[in-house]
Amino acid sequence: MGIKSFQGARKNQNATEEIPLKVSDYMTTKLITFRPEQSVEEVIDALISNRISGGPVVNDKNELVGIISEGDCIKHxxxxxxxxxxxxxxxxxxxxxxxxxxxxxxxxxxxxxNKFLNDKRRRFPIVEDGKLVGQISQKDILKATVMLKSQNWKK
Incomplete structure (x- = not known):
């Protein structure tokens, strides 16, 4: 009697699937931004209604000029x-x-x-050519790890 193989069909070992591992693959691009001339009350209302803890402050050219957080509002x-x-x-x-x-x-x-852990920040803006293009938060990192948990994390 012959020996049966129980391995099943093998995947092509040379085909490597590109695993998205860059910040730009997981950053938020539809941001709630603020203007420097907005009042603290307006910002508080926006933070509460949008369920966010802070956001970037941009000028008319969409250049990042600052960041405002719940903590800044509470201090005020x-x-x-x-x-x-x-x-x-x-x-x-x-x-x-x-x-x-x-x-x-x-x-x-x-x-x-690792940068989130070392710098103790909740969010980092991403700027390209002087313009705000997105933001990555700790929650985005968590979402990325959930999406990648079935992947091989080498790179």
Whole structure:
């Protein structure tokens, strides 16, 4: 009696499927952005209604000029309450973080995850040719790992 093979059909070993591992493959491109002249109240309303924790601040040319977060808004509210002053209708230009660290859209998704851990940030904007093109968040990294969990993560 002959020996039967239980391996089944083999896949072509030379065919390598391109696994998307770049930040640009997982970044969000439809962003909720803010303008420097917007009020803190407008930003708070947008953060709550869109269920986001912050967002990039851009000028008329879509150039990144800062980032505003829930924490920046809370600090504004806290300061006004602490000094028993009414909240001023000031713009977010004075409240936003100006020196925003960005990352390259071509960065490996796992290097980006490491950057999140080391820099303790919740989001990184992606800028190309001086224009804001997207943003990657910690949640985007988690979504990418779920999508890739059945793949071989070598690269």
């Amino acid at each position: 509210i806290s300061d006004s309450r602490y000094y028993n002053m009414p909240m001023e209708d000031g713009s977010i230009e004075k409240k936003m973080v100006r020196n925003v660290e960005t990352i390259d859209g071509n960065m490996n998704i796992f290097d980006a995850a």
